Amino acid sequence: MLEVRDVGKTYREGGREVHAVRGVSLRVEPGEMVVLLGRSGSGKSTLLHLLGGLDRPSSGSVLFEGRDLASLHDDALTRLRRDRIGHVFQFFNLLPTLTAAENVALPILLGGTSDRVATARARAALDEVGLADRADHFPEEMSGGEQQRTAIARALAVRPSLLLADEPTGNLDTDTGREVLGLLRGLTADGTRSIVMVTHDEQAALVGDRRIRLKDGRIEREER
Amino acid sequence: MNPALVRGLVLRWTLRHRLRAALGIAAVALGVAAYLASAAVARSVMLTGTAATSALAGGADLVVAADETGLPTALLGDVRGVPGVTAAAPLVTSWVRIASMPGRRAMVVGIDPLAETRMRRRAGGVDPSKNAAVADPVAFAMGGGAIVAMPLAEELGLAVGGVLHLQGAGGGRSFTVAGTFDIPGDAPRGNAGRVVLVSVGAARLLLARGDRVDRIDVTLDSGRDPGAAADAIRAALAPKAPPSLLVGPPGMADPSTGDVLGAVDVGLKLGAVVALLVGVFLIHHTVSIGVTERRREVGILRALGATRGQVLLVFCVEAVVLGLIGAALGIGLGWAVATTSLQGVASTISGTYFPSEPAPVEVSALLALSGLAVGAFVALVAAFVPARRAAGEAPNDAVRRGPEESVRGRLMPAPRAAAALVFAVATAFFVWGPDIRLRGYYAIFSLLVAFVASAPTMLVLGARAIAPLLRLVAGVPGELAAEELARRPARAALPAAALAFGLALVVETLGIVESLSKGTIEWMEENVAGDLFVSSGRTVLAGGGHTPLEASLAGTLRSVPGVETVVAVRTLRIPWNGTRVFILALDIPQFRRMTHLHVSGSDAAGAGGLRPRDAILADVETGAACLISENFSALHGTQIGDTIELPSSDGRIPLRVAGTFPDYSWPRGTVLMSRRVVEERMRDGLADQFSVMLAPGATFSDVAPRVEAAVGTGRELVVTSGPEFRAAARALLSDFFRLGYAQVAVSLSVAFLGVFNGLWIAVVLRRREIGLLRAAGATRGQVVGSIVMQAACLGAVGATFGLLGGIAVEWIALRRVLVADTGWYAQFVVPWGPLSIVVVLGVIASALAGIIPARAAVRTELRDALSYE
Structure with a gap:
């Protein structure tokens, strides 16, 4: 499903070159949940952005469902991101002017689907994460856990084959974090969807099938 | 764009930021109002003129x-x-x-x-x-x-x-x-x-x-x-x-709008264009704030699969919505401005050009639609650059970092320096050369672009010059303000440029209005001679509205005790050189005795230096010569010594130009000639008015009843004293320039909107930095003081810069566009008194405009302000 070959990412900061990711290679199989672990600045979020097509590698290649993301034109990469990859962020990143249902429907609407169909799918996705009764609430009216579950519903609504989660429990209390991890783990149960999750929390990392430890932009070791 | 997305991403966002949206809407409303008011007044004047003459x-x-x-x-x-x-x-x-x-x-x-x-x-x-x-x-x-x-x-x-x-x-x-x-x-x-x-x-x-x-x-x-x-x-x-x-x-x-409105027409056109330019400027600011604040949202949208085009569309739709709402308000405002100012313009037209009832201001469906289209277009143009900046955001950066200063860089980036240079050269090129009317407009446009391009740099240099003073007198807040001014050129320049641009408009408009009104009133005071004026029906200021009388009544008037001299005045407008020129036909021998007219002229051969006025007027009296107004000479290229041929019912009348005189009666030029020639060759024995000079010791109150008794029977005579006549003319001119003052009010509002908008951006951009300052121990008072001081400093620099720019635009408008359009070489007046008040107001308004965003910034929870990384 996802193959990373010798990927590197370098950018300039304050006039000097920063190697955020160096020579990383890895594979993610369908139905697998992989956790990227590491301290702040280890390059895990940068790597996640490269996997999700939010950023382009300076070297190497990221193959998703057989296609090299680096070779795709911006619009094609955007469509791929919209239709095949779901994103979950640490700070939820829900749009404040949209209700929960509208937030979830957003990527579907961006794909050109009709309002009616998008809303139906969004409500179904919210139901899947247990938030059917909060569909018409705005983010500011919801708890952190509800917001993150809404974000997960948004990521699921486009029926992606890959879900990328960046510190999904980083802004939640322990109990709510545990709930969200359980929810994510359950999403891979049917074997069609893969998840790559970034965290620095050793406890949260245990939810994955594999743990890849990053240090200074390189893979330090891999654990099962 | 999907209606659900428009509702959620555009309308709700706009509603949540009502004050900011209101700024953008107000900007467009003002621009469209200025545009519509000028078009509606011009149309009403045309209707009035057409109906009156036809x-x-x-x-x-x-x-x-x-x-x-x-x-x-x-x-x-x-x-x-x-x-x-x-x-x-x-x-x-x-x-x-x-x-x-x-x-x-x-x-x-x-x-x-x-x-x-x-x-x-x-x-x-x-x-x-x-x-x-x-x-x-x-x-x-x-x-x-x-x-x-x-x-x-x-x-x-x-x-x-x-x-x-x-x-x-x-x-x-x-x-x-x-x-x-x-x-x-x-x-x-x-x-x-x-x-x-x-x-x-x-x-x-x-x-x-x-x-x-x-x-x-x-x-x-x-x-x-x-x-x-x-x-x-x-x-x-x-x-x-x-x-x-x-x-x-x-x-x-029928007369053209230019014939009737003359200088005001130039002002109206210029005002509408510039007001819309300012509208572009302010909408640009409003959308820029939105783009800056919504950077994280843009990142989310891009991460979720919104294409660059879709992001561009969100901001463009938002701008168009603001533009349409603003334009709708602008239509109403424009109608109100036009109606208010039309009273003045129409009464002047009625009094000076042709008698008429002013046609009511009509904002036709087509005009209203064009207003909406202009509003939407202006908003779209203004939003495009920031919207493109938003669409160009890399999703990963935007998601992670949130608001960030996008306008950064060197003191004078190369593209801006190049633009400033090219347009400055273009201004110089257009200011000097033939076809000064069109080139005058080009010069003003080039100057404004060069002004906008160079404003940030000039303003920053000015602000840096003031900064040490701030450090010296204002302690920590002054130090913070000075630091900010020195380190962030582009950011500091936005509000100052807005103020400078708006004030430049005020200076330009006020300058033109003052120059013209001062010029025309002084001219009238000096040249409209007479202790008593006689007409029928109503007072005659430049022709029309009255009933002409038989010129032979002058003889009867001369026999009235207390009357020393009587000049019968006949005014006509005749076709000449593709336009219509004004004929001022006078009894020259009598006129010589009472006029103070400044006449420039030479001998018959066109050489030999200046001659006394009496000698020149004696030439005119022969019927072989005439005087032309200075604007006639400028517009038609006619010089002293040339011969002009006026059409008449008795063939062409050749008249040698014996001299020129200053005149503001008619924007297409005036010919002063002997009334005897009009009577004999044009077979016109009428007089529009009689100017009477009283004998020493005679008073108006004594003579007026005698005049009435001598010639008033059945004629509805209007007998006006000299001071009354001149006061009426002054009032008429003041009315005429009311439109100009309305434009000044619009420009001032635009300037203050601009500075408020710009300061808001500056504060939004500094939100995190302000959080850091607060976290490091700066009190709220120190932060607010720093922002207000910075605003006042920028206000002072912006106002100074605006003053200089406005004077330059005024000079081009007066010396190029107006001269080419009307031939009037109005005295170049810089109204320092009112302008200094405007400048002080600008600085105070700027400082006050800093308070609201500053207070909003310090109220932000530290946690929120610092949470972007």
């Missing part, structure tokens, strides 16, 4: 006319004899006094009832043949009847069979009301409501027109080419027609 419109395919002295009736038969002419109807029209109602006037239109049956005729855009109820056609045809417009009949309480007493230059006449005609509510009213139709013979007697008519209207056989027919008529009339003959489509002799 009481009967429509129906005719061609019009045969000449100068204001009219056409011999004998030409009527020749016109009718031209092949292809179906009908030719003579027309005489003038304002007359209604004897039964002192102070009220009617527009008499003399028509030939027989000829009219073959014409399809409209009065002021109204068709009497459809609306008239003529009870007594015989009385009308015989010359004793009148058909009265319904509004006038109602005002006078007249019904069919009633008697209407009218008083014209030919004396008083009574008419029996033979019928009335109605004016539909949707017709352009103009002066149609005051029209009285009488037979042409009766009108000629009433108006002392002798054997002359004002116009012959012609209808052609169907399919006949009007151009060819006009040529045929010209050829047929050639042996007898006056050189001033005009044959052409109806309306050809």
